[in-house]
Amino acid sequence: MKKIIVNKLQEFAKGIFVPVLILPIVGILFAFASIFTNSRVHNVLPFLNNSFFIDFGKILGQSLIPIIGTYLGILFAVGLSIGLAKKEKHHAALVGMLSYFVFIHSMNTYMGIKKILVPVNQLRGSGQTILMGVQIIDMGIFLGIAIGIIVPYIHNKFIDKELKGAFQIYGGPRLVFIISAFSMILFSVVATYVWPSVQQGINSISTFIENSGEIGIFTYGFLDRLLIPTGLHHLIYPTFLYTNFGGNEMVDVIKNGEVVPQMFEGARNIYNAQLSNIDSVTRFTKYTVWDARGISKILGLWGAAFAMYKTANEENKPKIKVILLSAMGASVLAGVTEPIEFSFLFTAPILFVIHAILSGLGMVAFSLLDLRSIVPNGIIDFILINIPAGIDRTGWPLVLVIGLGQAILYYFIFKFLIEKLNLKTPGRESLNENVKLYSKKDYQNKKNENTGKDIIDYLGGINNVVKVENCYTRLRVTVKDSTLIKNKELLTTGASNVIIIDKENIQIVYGINVRSVRNKVEDYLITETV
Missing domain, CATH: 3.30.1360.60 (Glucose permease domain IIB)
Structure with a gap:
């Protein structure tokens, strides 16, 4: 049973990476849009202060808002269907999208029949919402995730099923949609009664996490690194970045030329929405702490790399220097830490545990200093988003101070343990082809x-x-x-x-x-x- 559960979690972690991989790009595009519309940037770069650039920035920013709001659920429904389908993924994606439509309309119709739809002017606080013009129970991103699990399960089971006789044309992908459609109708009826209780439970857990303060933040940062070898860290951070586990906040967004307050949930969704209308923001959301996972990637791990270089055998140092610089380049620029992490994960796992602890402590320091910076990956994201936003909105220089402090800790702890325990980090033995x-x-x-x-x-x-x-x-x-x-x-x-x-x-x-x-x-x- 344990093996089955772990395998299913790993499959889900692999599948969810399909939609998750798209969303950071949305954040980068929001950053570009905010540069074009940001009055502070205009003071420094006055040539951007004209209608062409401002209008382009508004179009770019507002065209992305539905992706992190209205259409976020369908992104996960389609993305997970692609990620979890074993074959003919294009059919799974199509059925995932159609199933999403079937669900929201069948739930709306059922709620209408049972007369449980609240008046539109009383939606706030009712647990109901308008989704793509249809009033349903507010399931947030979890609706897309649920459909993204159900549809590929049906798809994998019936995609090769052929019917006989006059029904032959309804086999394969068509059969998958038929079964999925009926499943969505049943799911919508069950969810109408079950989800309000589930939502209360989620809200309670979210409140507990938020109220647990630095302990919860450390645990999050620690697990986010520790689970990397298994790939299960993909189950941790998306929940905080894209669901109300990572907070919910009203943000002023521009719709049809007017500023309209709209509720967003999930740390990254909230600050992306703020980037879309950056001039209305006095300070970024406090929930950026859940996306401060990149602190150690920019500066901290330099200490680990330097420690491994200093403790390498003298004859190996020239080659190790090239290896570590290449690995750290991926970490600093793009936030890709595997090259440097895997250089010591298997040869010295105790260092990886220390790495996870220091990553968690870096996020705790971020929280204690009440920073509002956005540090999702490497230095490119960091510069594009935080510097144009300004120090008062983000406090970004202190992120570099935390990173420098981490680097010092990494260096002295790693160097001490490598020498004390004679750990075989790169360069501590004859270089082989693997290194x-x-x-x-x-x-x-x-x-x-x-x-x-x-x-x-x-x-x-x-x-x-x-x-x-x-x-x-x-x-x-x-x-x-x-x-x-x-x-x-x-x-x-x-x-x-x-x-x-x-x-x-x-x-x-x-x-x-x-x-x-x-x-x-x-x-x-x-x-x-x-």
Whole structure:
């Protein structure tokens, strides 16, 4: 049972990455929009203070508002359907979208029949809302997540089911939609009665988390790092960034040229909405603490890298220097920490626990200083969003102070433990081929040499591979038997590490080039199975 639960959680974590990967881009676009419409920016860059740039900024910002408000649920319904479907993902996406429409209209109709729809002017505080012009129970993003789980389950079960005789045309994808449609009707009726109680429970948990103060914040930051090897950290942070676990707040947004207050839930949704009309904001939301996960990525981990360099054997230092600089470049610029984290995760796991503790403490310091900065990933996001917003709205210089303090702690703690416990971090023993793969030059050479066939062969052959997916940095593969995996050979394909989760699931860390690796693998699979 434990194995089944863990496998299902890992599948969900992989699937939810599809919609989650899109939303940071929305935040970057909001940042650009705020630069064009920000009066403070106009004072520094007066050439932007004209109708062309201002109108463009307004159009860009307001065109994105529905994605984090009205359409956030459908994004997760479609995205999860794609992520969790095992085959014919395009059909799963279409059925996911249609099921969302079926649900909201069937719930509205049922509530009308039972006469439980409250008057529109009494919606606030009633637990009901208007969604895409339809009044229903307010389920927030959880509606999209629920549909994104139900639809791919039906899809995977019936996508290959063929009917006979006159009903043959209704098999496959059409059968999936038929079953999903009836399931949505049943789900909408059940949710009408069950969800209000669930929502009360969620609100109670949200209140507890908020009232637990720095203890809750530390636990969040600690788990967000500690769960990285399993990929289950993807279950932690989206909940706080996109649901009311991460707070809810009224934000003034512009609609049809008028400023209209609108409720948003989830830390990232709230501050993105604030970015859309930045001149109305005196200070960013306090819930940005849930998106301060990038503090250690920008400065803190430099201390860890420097400690590993200082403790390396003298003959290895020139090569280690290149390796660590390359790994830290990914962390600082894009917030991709796996290259540096996996350089000590398996050889010195105690350092990874220390890393998780220091990450959590960094977020606690963020909260104690009452900062309102946005630090989701690397330095690029940090600069684009916080500096134009101003110090008084964000307090962003103190983020760098926290990062510097983290770097000092990382350095002295890591250096002490490496030397005291004789930990085999990179460069502490003869460099081997596995470590060299962190070098950018070596990586490029290996990447160009290897093909999708090589990777499939090292995964145990085409008959052993069940499913291939990817997140931001890892190739996630489901196999029939992980004992057939050739770890050492996989590391020659440009991977920095191979993580065997269980007998059927492995993760191969390729970094931000993972998408091109997946394309190679899929191209080979398509060629061989056609």
